[in-house]
Amino acid sequence: MLPVNFTPGPSQVYFTAEDHIRQAFRDGIPSISHRSKSFESIYREAQEGLSQLLNIPDGWHMVFTSSATEVWERSIENLVNEKCHHYVNGAFSGKYFDFAVMLGKNAGKSEVAWGSGFEVPAGPLDSEMIAVTQNETSTGVSVQNEWIANLRAYNPEALIMVDGVSALPHLQPEFSIIDSLFFSVQKGFGMPAGLGVWLMNERCVEKSERRAKAGYKNGTYHTIPSLISNAKKFQTPSTPNVLGIYLFSKICGDFLRRGVETIRRETVYKSTLLYNALDNHEIIKPLVKHKPDRSQTVIVADTGDKTGEIFEFLLKHGLQAGEGYGDGKKTQLRFANFPAHSKEVFEKLSDLLTRFN
Amino acid sequence: MLPVNFTPGPSQVYFTAEDHIRQAFRDGIPSISHRSKSFESIYREAQEGLSQLLNIPDGWHMVFTSSATEVWERSIENLVNEKCHHYVNGAFSGKYFDFAVMLGKNAGKSEVAWGSGFEVPAGPLDSEMIAVTQNETSTGVSVQNEWIANLRAYNPEALIMVDGVSALPHLQPEFSIIDSLFFSVQKGFGMPAGLGVWLMNERCVEKSERRAKAGYKNGTYHTIPSLISNAKKFQTPSTPNVLGIYLFSKICGDFLRRGVETIRRETVYKSTLLYNALDNHEIIKPLVKHKPDRSQTVIVADTGDKTGEIFEFLLKHGLQAGEGYGDGKKTQLRFANFPAHSKEVFEKLSDLLTRFN
Numbered sequence: 001m002l003p004v005n006f007t008p009g010p011s012q013v014y015f016t017a018e019d020h021i022r023q024a025f026r027d028g029i030p031s032i033s034h035r036s037k038s039f040e041s042i043y044r045e046a047q048e049g050l051s052q053l054l055n056i057p058d059g060w061h062m063v064f065t066s067s068a069t070e071v072w073e074r075s076i077e078n079l080v081n082e083k084c085h086h087y088v089n090g091a092f093s094g095k096y097f098d099f100a101v102m103l104g105k106n107a108g109k110s111e112v113a114w115g116s117g118f119e120v121p122a123g124p125l126d127s128e129m130i131a132v133t134q135n136e137t138s139t140g141v142s143v144q145n146e147w148i149a150n151l152r153a154y155n156p157e158a159l160i161m162v163d164g165v166s167a168l169p170h171l172q173p174e175f176s177i178i179d180s181l182f183f184s185v186q187k188g189f190g191m192p193a194g195l196g197v198w199l200m201n202e203r204c205v206e207k208s209e210r211r212a213k214a215g216y217k218n219g220t221y222h223t224i225p226s227l228i229s230n231a232k233k234f235q236t237p238s239t240p241n242v243l244g245i246y247l248f249s250k251i252c253g254d255f256l257r258r259g260v261e262t263i264r265r266e267t268v269y270k271s272t273l274l275y276n277a278l279d280n281h282e283i284i285k286p287l288v289k290h291k292p293d294r295s296q297t298v299i300v301a302d303t304g305d306k307t308g309e310i311f312e313f314l315l316k317h318g319l320q321a322g323e324g325y326g327d328g329k330k331t332q333l334r335f336a337n338f339p340a341h342s343k344e345v346f347e348k349l350s351d352l353l354t355r356f357n
Numbered sequence: 358m359l360p361v362n363f364t365p366g367p368s369q370v371y372f373t374a375e376d377h378i379r380q381a382f383r384d385g386i387p388s389i390s391h392r393s394k395s396f397e398s399i400y401r402e403a404q405e406g407l408s409q410l411l412n413i414p415d416g417w418h419m420v421f422t423s424s425a426t427e428v429w430e431r432s433i434e435n436l437v438n439e440k441c442h443h444y445v446n447g448a449f450s451g452k453y454f455d456f457a458v459m460l461g462k463n464a465g466k467s468e469v470a471w472g473s474g475f476e477v478p479a480g481p482l483d484s485e486m487i488a489v490t491q492n493e494t495s496t497g498v499s500v501q502n503e504w505i506a507n508l509r510a511y512n513p514e515a516l517i518m519v520d521g522v523s524a525l526p527h528l529q530p531e532f533s534i535i536d537s538l539f540f541s542v543q544k545g546f547g548m549p550a551g552l553g554v555w556l557m558n559e560r561c562v563e564k565s566e567r568r569a570k571a572g573y574k575n576g577t578y579h580t581i582p583s584l585i586s587n588a589k590k591f592q593t594p595s596t597p598n599v600l601g602i603y604l605f606s607k608i609c610g611d612f613l614r615r616g617v618e619t620i621r622r623e624t625v626y627k628s629t630l631l632y633n634a635l636d637n638h639e640i641i642k643p644l645v646k647h648k649p650d651r652s653q654t655v656i657v658a659d660t661g662d663k664t665g666e667i668f669e670f671l672l673k674h675g676l677q678a679g680e681g682y683g684d685g686k687k688t689q690l691r692f693a694n695f696p697a698h699s700k701e702v703f704e705k706l707s708d709l710l711t712r713f714n
Contacts, residue, residue, distance in 0.1 A: 005388040010599060018382045025375045030549035031362040066423030066551075069595035073577045099577040186596060192387035194423075194551055194598030220430045220456040238426035239543060241551030241598060242367060 003315060004345045007322035008137050008166055008298045008336035014190025015340065020250040021243065029246050034239050042246050043234035049252025053260055054168070056199065057175050063227040064240050065196035068165045068184040070222070072096045073103070074198075075129070075180065078208040078224045079159050080105050081216060085127040087143070090114050090136035091325055096163065097131070114139045114328075115300075117293035120147065124154045128207075132160065135167035137187070138325035140286075140300035140334065141293050142167065145174040152177040159204055169255060169339070170267045170297050179203050185244065188297060189251050190340035195244035200224070255339060263339050270337050270346035271296040277350040282357060284310070287332060299335045300324070301353075307331055313356055319349055360672055361702050364679035365494050365523055365655045365693035371547025372697065377607040378600065386603050391596050399603050400591035406609030410617055411525070413556065414532050420584040421597050422553035425522045425541040427579070429453045430460070431555075432486070432537065435565040435581045436516055437462050438573060442484040444500070447471050447493035448682055453520065454488070471496045471685075472657075474650035477504065481511045485564075489517065492524035494544070495682035497643075497657035497691065498650050499524065502531040509534040516561060526612060526696070527624045527654050536560050542601065545654060546608050547697035552601035557581070612696065620696050627694050627703035628653040634707040639714060641667070644689060656692045657681070658710075664688055670713055676706055 005012040024030060032038045047062045056062075065071050076084065076099055086097035088111040100107035108127065112118055114136075130151065135142050152160060159179040164171070166187040173181050180200040186193035208224035218224065221237040230237050255263060275294065278286045278301055287300040303310050307330060314321050324332030335349065362369040381387065389395045404419045413419075422428050433441065433456055443454035445468040457464035465484065469475055471493075487508065492499050509517060516536040521528070523544040530538050537557040543550035565581035575581065578594040587594050612620060632651065635643045635658055644657035660667050664687060671678050681689030692706065 002385040002388075005385070007388070007390055010388050010390060010596065013382075013387045017387070018379075021378060021382075022375075025370075025378075028359040028362070030370045030374070031359075031364070031367055033364055033367060034550070066427075066598070067595050069578050070423075073579075102574070102577045104574055184596065192598075192600040193391070193596045194601060217459070217461060220459045221426050238424050239367065239541065239550045241423070241549075241601075243549040244551060244598075 001318065003318045003320040004341065005320050006335045006341070006349070007320070008334050009184070009187035010193045011187060011336045011338055012190060012340040013192065014251055014254065016251065016254050017191060017247060020247050024243055024246050030243050032242060034236055034242055039242060040234035042242070042249050046245055046249035046252060047234070049249055049256060050197070053252055053255055054173060060175065060199055060201050061205065061228055061231055063198050063231045064236055064245060065198055065222065066194065066241070067196040068163065068182055069196075071182040071196055071198045072099045072163075074219065074222050074224070075161055076100050076103050076105060078211065078218045079129050079161075079204060081128060081211065082106050083108070083127045084129040084131065085109065085125045086131045087118055087133065088112075089116055089118065089139065089141055090133070091138035092163065092165070093131070093133035093136055096133065115141060115287050115289075117141055117290060118143065118147065121151045121154050125158065127155070127158050129159045129161060130155060131163065133163040133165075134171060135165065135295050135297060137166040137298050138328070140288055140295045140298045142171075142295040144292065145177070148174065149177050159207060166298050166336070167295075169260060170264055175201075185248055187336070188338045189248065190338055191244065191247055191251060194241050195248060197248070198227075258339075266343055267296055267337055267339075270341065270343060271299060273346055273350040274299050274335060274337070274353075277354045281353065284353060284356070297337050299337060300328070301333045301335065302331065303333050304331050307333060310353075310356055314349070314352060317348070317352055319345065319352065358675065360675045360677040361698065362677050363692045363698070363706070364677070365691050366541070366544035367550045368544060368693045368695055369547060369697040370549065371608055371611065373608065373611050374548060374604060377604050381600055381603050387600050389599060391593055391599055396599060397591035399599070399606050403602055403606035403609060404591070406606055406613060407554070410609055410612055411530055417532065417556055417558050418562065418585055418588055420555050420588045421593055421602060422555055422579060423551065423598070424553045425520065425539050426553075428539040428553055428555045429456045429520075431576065431579050431581070432518055433457050433460050433462060435568065435575045436486050436561060438485060438568065439463050440465070440484045441486040441488065442466065442482045443488045444475055444490065446473055446475065446496065446498055447490070448495035449520065449522070450488070450490035450493055453490065472498060472644050472646075474498055474500065474647060475504065478508045478511050482515065484512070484515050486516045486518060487512060488520065490520040491528060492522065492652050492654060494523040494655050495685070497645055497652040497655045499528075499652040501649065502534070505531065506534050516564060523655050523693070524652075526617060527621055532558075542605055544693070545695045546605065547695060548601065548604055548608060551598050552605060554605070555584075615696075623700055624653055624694055624696075627698065627700060628656060630703050630707040631656050631692060631694070631710075634711045638710065641710060641713070654694050656694060657685070658690045658692065659688065660690050661688050664690060667710075667713055671706070671709060674705070674709055676702065676709065
């Protein structure tokens, strides 16, 4: 019996994933051409499923990349002539900023300590693109939609990119105040890694097309115009992870059948349990002190010098905690709270942590 | 019962693939971290397996990308300051050239008609990088190692990139006369799509590092220095298609157990059968007339106005021909001859085609 995996990605695989893959083999999905009608209907099913799940407005586009990391690169390459701005409070938001620097952009950042949230935006930024990481997977800090609404109010012209990795499908995106949202599937969607999903509105497409016309380079096969013109035919510019896209379409369907409200209610129930256990613990504490900044989907515990001991204690009971990120490796444990993690395992986890002393 | 798929990628999946994926689920592979020891040992197993299979010399590196298409882009971004040259005789070699143009390089090409091979190189090219597509999947034309040896003799300084898609593992690469070789796994390796494998020698690494030092931009997470520094730890810069890499390691093992010489001998047997059937046919002819240019692994038949009829005839007998590429869609059929295609199905295919009139 494998332990339940609480690492926030690659994480516990959703319980239906294996059966879907078996069915895919029975149906010959791993062999189909990405130019076939079969593939187009899989793409369409995935797009319709996600649209319903996240309530995506008409006019938004959905394309596939190999990862969210790839979207960091492609978004900067396709949407920034000169200036972008990044909100940085952890490893992943920091890497998005680093990519902008590597690509030679005039990149600004608003940086706060790991484990902290950001001050309310107090004025406009002189930037073409603003990047926000809705859920810092390294620290368990979440950005609220109200905060993004403030950012939008001061920056109506800028393209607001939201890295939704590890926030989705729990967090309901507010599509009217952002321009793009992306994630990889090995977090909240409970899938094997190797696929990124990138949503964008028409403003992103127009910006990339304007850049191309003005002689800027957007890239090669994974430029926004190339991704979008293929997506309109429910195709991809090059051979994608077809089996991953198939599985994504099926998992979206499973989530819809379970009901997104049910999933979200359970997510809150599970996170409340765990945060309560941590708040009331003698030794272990939540890393994020300010409650409104606390992620519901990635909960980071400050486990100090007991980290190794707690990890082993949980593992003995069939629960594999996620290691802390980077410097946090020795003093923190992370717990993903995704649809693949049942209420029962969260009850067990909270109970075990409460008993640990 | 699904038909046998002869499309040259995504193609027939190798018969062990599904069992390996089941085992992967049993072992929790879809959940493992790409920073874990388990992942490192999978990467190592894949590298050792491929090294043995292709007899890769010491000092060569193996890294993973999302596709061979990605390698077209990354190789140009990382290895070309100004000038590259492309041998173009089909859709895929043509796209590699197009990418160089899109990336603003001074790109030259030697172009011949689809279905033809290239003249023997007769002098040096003034280019930093020279791209050769060893097996044009769109047309079934193969480039021989002797031809590449000539190219190398005239261009000792240039980096010679070989797109090995659909040639491997059948064709034994001559590593001493090239600098890089890459492929995606949904062709000869009989895997679901979504993974590229990129081999390179130290000269490629040095060139990319020199570029970085001189202030050229190589990209972000998938630069050669980033890929290589991670590969030295048997890791990847970002979360890869872990399940794909696992499966690749297992398929390499399966090929080794079957014996690469056996696989190659069978490939020649199968291609000989089919070319004989085509050469002796009244209506259907091989697209590639010049025998030394004929690919052993992608065999293209000129089926003229009988194309649809032949396709349906074969399908009725459980064989799904690959469509012709691009303009060839209406008048050609393509037949992949990969390890996943048994001698028996090739005997049946040749027999059926011979009977068709």
